[in-house]
Every structure is written in structure tokens, then in C-alpha cells.
Amino acid sequence: MISWLSKYKSPSFWFFLHVFLGYVSTFTNLIIIIYFYLFLFSALLQLSSSKKINHFLPLLLCYTLPFEMLCRMAGTSPFIPYELGKYLQFLLLSFGLLSGKAKGKIGVFMLFLLLPALSFDYSKQVNYQGIVFNLLAPINLCLGIIYFYKQSLPFEQVKKLLIAIVLPLLSALTFAYIKTPDYDQIDFNLNANFDTTGGFGSNQVSTAFGLGMFLMFYLWYNRIALSGYRIFDTLLLILFMLQGLLSFSRGGMIGGAIGIFIVLYYQNKEATIKTVNARSNKLLIPALLFMLLTAWYANEVTDGKLLLRYQGETVGTLAGRKEKNFNTITSNRLSILEGDFRLFTDNLFGVGVGASRYLRETSNGIISHIELGRLLSEHGILGLLFFILYTLLPGFYFSNRYMGERKGFMFALYFVGWYTTFHSGTRIFLTPLLTGLALIIISSEQSTLPRK
Numbered sequence: 001m002i003s004w005l006s007k008y009k010s011p012s013f014w015f016f017l018h019v020f021l022g023y024v025s026t027f028t029n030l031i032i033i034i035y036f037y038l039f040l041f042s043a044l045l046q047l048s049s050s051k052k053i054n055h056f057l058p059l060l061l062c063y064t065l066p067f068e069m070l071c072r073m074a075g076t077s078p079f080i081p082y083e084l085g086k087y088l089q090f091l092l093l094s095f096g097l098l099s100g101k102a103k104g105k106i107g108v109f110m111l112f113l114l115l116p117a118l119s120f121d122y123s124k125q126v127n128y129q130g131i132v133f134n135l136l137a138p139i140n141l142c143l144g145i146i147y148f149y150k151q152s153l154p155f156e157q158v159k160k161l162l163i164a165i166v167l168p169l170l171s172a173l174t175f176a177y178i179k180t181p182d183y184d185q186i187d188f189n190l191n192a193n194f195d196t197t198g199g200f201g202s203n204q205v206s207t208a209f210g211l212g213m214f215l216m217f218y219l220w221y222n223r224i225a226l227s228g229y230r231i232f233d234t235l236l237l238i239l240f241m242l243q244g245l246l247s248f249s250r251g252g253m254i255g256g257a258i259g260i261f262i263v264l265y266y267q268n269k270e271a272t273i274k275t276v277n278a279r280s281n282k283l284l285i286p287a288l289l290f291m292l293l294t295a296w297y298a299n300e301v302t303d304g305k306l307l308l309r310y311q312g313e314t315v316g317t318l319a320g321r322k323e324k325n326f327n328t329i330t331s332n333r334l335s336i337l338e339g340d341f342r343l344f345t346d347n348l349f350g351v352g353v354g355a356s357r358y359l360r361e362t363s364n365g366i367i368s369h370i371e372l373g374r375l376l377s378e379h380g381i382l383g384l385l386f387f388i389l390y391t392l393l394p395g396f397y398f399s400n401r402y403m404g405e406r407k408g409f410m411f412a413l414y415f416v417g418w419y420t421t422f423h424s425g426t427r428i429f430l431t432p433l434l435t436g437l438a439l440i441i442i443s444s445e446q447s448t449l450p451r452k
Contacts, residue, residue: 002043006059008160011228018167022174025074032171033079036067047095054151057096058437062161065089065429066168069208073175073198085429086136093143100147104439106396107145110389113382114138122351123358130354133367134374137426141390144436152441155406159224161437162215166226169212170236172198176205176243188302190314193248202249203369207424209244210256211434214416216240217260218409221267221283238294245298248309251423258419259412266408333369333423335362340373350380371421371431391418393435406442414438 008014024031043060047053068085071077081087114135153161176198180186186195197205216237219226226233244253264284299306308318312329316322327334339362343351351359356377357367368374375383394414417434426432 001039002046002056002060002063005063005164006056006157006160008163011225014167015170015227015232018171019174022070022171023178025070025171025175026178029071029074029076029079032067032070032074033076036064036071036080040064053096053099055157057092058148058151058153058161058440059157059164061089061092061433062437063164063168064092065433066165066208067171068429069205070168070172070175072204073172073200083132083136086132086140089140089429089432090136090143093140093147096147097143104146104149106389106393107142107149110145110386111139111142113386113389114142114379116382117350117353117379120352121355122347123355125358126352126354134354134378137432138371138375138386140432141426141435144432145393145439148436148439150441151439152443155442158437158440158442159219162219163224163226165433166212166215166219166236169208169240172205172208173212173236173239173243176209177239180243180246183301188248188305190305190309190318191248193246196243196246196248202247203251203424204428205252206244206247206249207252207255207420207428207430209240209247210252210254211416211430212256213237213240213244213253214256214259214412217287218263218412221263221287223283234290238290241291241294242298245295245306246302248306250310252420255416255419255423259416262412262415263408266411336360336366336368337370337373338362339364340368340370340377343377344380344384347377348380350376350378350383353378367425369423369425371425374425390435393439410438410442 005014021032021035040060043056043064047056047060065085065088067080071080071084072082118131118135176196179198180196186193192202194200194202196202216226216233218224220233220237226236241253244256247253268284312324314322314324314328317324317328322328339360340356342361343356343359356374357365360366360377368377372387375387377383379386394411413434417431417438420426420431424430
């Protein structure tokens with residue numbers, strides 16, 4: 001099955017297959033469980049007998065990891081684990097590293113920075129699940145840096161990797177859209193909305209849909225057909241944006257929007273890509289118009305509450321009971337970050353993996369949404385160094401590797417992954433995967449993908 005996906009000769013088949021998977025999952029999760037394991041095990045069999053591991057493994061990662069979102073929404077646990085993305089990413093990246101040479105030396109160094117905090121727990125309350133939840137994603141980030149660095153892939157294959165990410169997100173979007181009641185039946189307020197996210201966590205769903213919006217925009221803007229039909233691709237871009245906005249969870253959508261801005265900035269900057277500009281600039285005004293109309297419509301159906309939400313207003317601030325400040329705007333994230341920073345200043349080498357939620361004075365018992373704060377409080381100075389190295393990755397690895405469009409695209413991938421750690425930590429597959437993809441070397445090769 002993975003070889004069929006790698007060729008991507010029938011876009012409409014894959015498009016409607018994933019719409020069907022999202023639809024059928026609204027009333028039974030059996031089909032998605034069977035399909036997921038059928039695809040995974042058939043791919044692993046082909047991978048184990050193939051000499052083209054570096055051809056199929058990135059595709060397998062990009063396709064299977066985003067299913068994490070649909071599986072959480074459809075409640076497939078324990079048959080498909082809740083932390084699917086973290087376990088599967090660790091296993092596949094480890095397999096890839098055992099099959100080749102490790103080249104990302106910074107990733108190796110970053111990995112060793114994480115390990116000391118495993119040896120102590122000042123709270124005495126952290127269990128195995130707490131360690132996996134907090135540490136496995138940063139470990140995967142390191143493994144992704146090690147594995148993907150200097151991987152050379154043709155641009156055609158990179159585009160297929162993007163399509164592979166979007167397809168499972170399409171299933172999750174279908175699930176959420178079908179589960180959403182009529183808009184006039186939804187009580188839109190200034191809190192995160194679970195009615196538009198299939199009943200699942202709005203922060204994570206918004207992050208996934210923001211990623212879907214960003215990647216779908218890139219494909220649409222560069223006339224790379226996902227469905228085989230331009231109208232369906234346009235509709236998909238609009239629906240990712242609309243459903244993400246109506247979640248009332250802002251971080252994921254802001255990250256996707258910034259990714260789009262970075263792509264547009266670089267794609268229209270360099271004189272060396274005038275032919276690309278001439279083609280793409282014709283789509284710029286329609287693209288912006290679609291997105292502005294979508295945002296306007298989302299605000300209208302919420303009676304203006306969406307705009308208030310993005311302005312940082314709450315019921316308390318509008319009633320005059322609370323002062324609007326950076327803490328209210330960030331939904332209490334600043335308070336959590338301040339508590340993590342106090343733990344850091346009192347324990348320069350950290351309090352141990354997963355222990356910050358139990359020891360923090362402010363927002364005690366709440367898991368940090370900001371990965372930098374968690375790294376500071378739990379890993380101390382080593383965590384700070386880890387995050388500094390992660391932030392400097394573009395300078396180390398790809399700032400001078402590309403020009404124009406490709407440089408902007410790779411930086412946008414990295415930035416969306418990095419930015420996500422400031423509003424959703426490392427709760428889903430996104431940050432390690434996008435960071436790894438941003439480090440590959442794109443070789444030139446004529447594309448055979450369908451264009452519309």
C-alpha cells in the first residue's frame with residue numbers, strides 16, 4: 001500500500017478514501033483500526049525487505065503519525081494507543097538510524113542533555129506515563145534531527161510527503177465537520193469550543209487544522225493537486241481554516257498563518273524565481289480573498305465573538321471583573337511559565353522529568369503548555385541549552401542551503417514546529433516531524449505530480 005501512496009497516481013481515490021475514513025469513524029472506530037494496522041504492517045513488511053529505506057521511511061512517518069488526531073477523536077485507545085505519534089515516531093526513527101549513518105551531531109548532543117533529568121524526581125509522584133508524556137517527544141525531536149539531517153530527497157518526493165501529512169488530517173477534518181451541530185445550535189462563547197472539534201481537545205485539533213491549512217495553502221498556491229480537482233482543493237483549504245477558527249483555540253491557527261506568511265514572503269522575494277512568481281502571483285489575490293472571506297464568515301456565525309477571542313477578551317474582561325493582560329490573553333500560560341521559571345531559579349539543574357506540575361506554586365497540577373518552561377523547570381540549565389540549540393537550528397543547518405522559495409518553505413516548516421511548542425508543548429506529532437523535514441536536502445528533479 002505504501003508503494004501505491006508513493007506513486008500517488010490516483011489523487012481522487014486517496015482523497016475520497018480519507019473522507020470516507022473520517023465519515024465512518026463518526027459511528028464506529030473499527031474501520032480506522034483495521035485500515036491503520038493493515039497499512040502499517042504492510043508498509044513495515046515492504047520496508048524490511050526493501051533497499052530503499054530512506055525512500056519509504058519518511059513517507060511512512062508523514063502518513064501514519066497524523067492519524068494520531070483522528071484516532072484520539074474516534075476513541076481508538078487502547079487498540080491504537082493515545083500516544084500513538086510518540087511511540088510510532090520513536091520506533092520508526094530508531095529503525096531508520098539503525099539502518100544508516102547518524103549525521104545530525106547536534107541532535108546527538110541534544111539527546112544527551114535530556115537524559116540526566118531521568119535520574120531524579122523531586123515530587124516523588126511521576127510515573128511511567130508521565131515520563132513518556134513529557135520526554136518522548138523531545139527525544140523524538142533529537143532522533144528526527146539525527147535521521148533527517150543531510151537526507152537528500154527530490155522535490156517531487158518532498159511534495160508527496162506533504163500530501164501524505166494532509167490526507168489523515170483530511171479524515172480528522174471530516175470527522176469534526178460531521179460531528180459539528182448546526183451553527184445556530186452552538187453556544188459560542190469566549191472559551192475554547194469542543195462542539196466544532198468532534199468533542200476532543202480544541203488546542204490539539206486547532207494545531208492539527210492550522211497545520212492542514214498551512215500545508216494545503218502551499219500545495220494549492222503552487223498548483224500541486226491533492227484531490228485531482230481544483231475546486232475540492234480550494235474547499236479543503238477553506239474548511240481547514242473555518243473549522244480551526246471555530247475551535248476558538250488560537251495558537252494552532254496563528255502558527256499556520258505565520259507559516260503561510262513566511263512562504264509568501266520568500267516566494268515573492270528572490271529575483272531568481274521570477275517564473276515561479278509570475279505563476280503564483282496570479283493566485284495571491286484569490287488566495288487572500290478566500291481566507292479573508294472565511295475569517296469574516298467565521299466571525300459572523302459566532303456573532304462577533306471570534307474576533308473578541310483573538311483580541312484576548314474573556315467573559316471576565318468584558319464584564320469588568322478582570323483586567324486584560326498578557327496572562328488572560330494567553331489563557332493563563334504566562335502564570336504557568338512564571339511558576340516554571342521559579343522552579344528553575346530554585347533548582348538550577350531541574351526537578352526531574354514530569355515533576356513540575358506537582359511542585360509549581362502557580363497553576364499547580366496543570367501540565368505546562370510551553371515547552372521552554374517545562375525544560376527550564378524539569379531539566380534546568382541543560383534544558384535551557386537544549387532549547388537554545390533547537391532555536392539556532394536554522395543557522396546551523398539550512399540558512400545558506402537554499403535560495404528563495406525553497407529556503408522560505410523549509411524555514412516555514414521549522415518555524416511552525418518551533419512555534420507550536422509555545423502554545424501546545426509537544427503534545428502531538430507535529431514539532432519533531434516538521435523539524436526533521438526542515439533539515440533534508442532537496443535535490444532538483446522534474447515533478448510528475450498532477451497539477452491543477
